[in-house]
Every structure is written in structure tokens, then in C-alpha cells.
Amino acid sequence: MEIEDHITQDVAEAVAILMRKPKIDNSVWSKEINFDVDFLDPRKCLYWLTGGDNEWIKLHNYNKPWVECDTYFVEEFEFVIRWIVKRSKNLQDIKNGFVEHLNLPVLYEFALSKDLIK
Numbered sequence: 001m002e003i004e005d006h007i008t009q010d011v012a013e014a015v016a017i018l019m020r021k022p023k024i025d026n027s028v029w030s031k032e033i034n035f036d037v038d039f040l041d042p043r044k045c046l047y048w049l050t051g052g053d054n055e056w057i058k059l060h061n062y063n064k065p066w067v068e069c070d071t072y073f074v075e076e077f078e079f080v081i082r083w084i085v086k087r088s089k090n091l092q093d094i095k096n097g098f099v100e101h102l103n104l105p106v107l108y109e110f111a112l113s114k115d116l117i118k
Contacts, residue, residue: 016048
């Protein structure tokens with residue numbers, strides 16, 4: 001998928017990027033998927049769900065760069081990402097799963113517990 005200046009083959013990463021875009025044609029969410037969860041890289045998806053470039057390059061809220069934090073997030077949330085994608089039939093299902101299980105309060109509380117927040 002190509003999303004503005006980002007290109008990815010990872011459906012979870014694509015959804016996480018799309019969720020950050022304010023003006024998305026709603027028809028994109030109905031796109032059906034058939035994706036093998038073994039090819040997911042949860043690190044990519046979590047990068048965007050935790051703030052993307054706005055947070056990890058500028059470090060407004062985090063006290064360490066992504067390369068020092070990614071393992072914490074992957075160890076905690078990899079199973080959840082794979083579970084969400086595996087049970088999803090379209091991009092909307094993945095989005096809804098992220099909103100329900102990997103929303104900002106969940107990710108922020110985890111980051112606080114690992115002392116990753118300023």
C-alpha cells in the first residue's frame with residue numbers, strides 16, 4: 001500500500017498510518033484483507049500507534065528514541081496485533097481492534113509503567 005509518502009506491504013502498519021491521517025476516504029476501510037500474520041512486523045505498526053514521526057523524532061512526550069523503546073512495546077503488544085489482524089476481514093476490523101485494544105490510554109499507561117514518558 002502507498003499512503004502519501006509511506007509505502008508498506010504490512011497491513012497492520014498501513015492501518016496504523018491511515019488512522020493518523022485526518023482526511024481519508026471512508027471507502028478505504030471496507031477493503032477486504034487476506035494477510036498471513038506471520039508476515040507482520042509489529043514494530044512498524046506500534047511505531048505509528050505510539051505517535052509515529054511526530055513523537056519519536058521530536059520526542060515531545062517520550063524520553064528515549066524509538067530504537068531504545070521498541071522492544072518493550074513489541075514484547076507487550078505483539079500478540080494483540082497478530083490476534084487483531086488474524087480475526088479481521090477488512091481494514092475497518094483492524095482499525096476497530098486497534099481503537100479498542102491498543103488505544104492511546106493503553107499505550108500511554110504502558111509507557112509510563114516502563115518509564116518511557118517524560
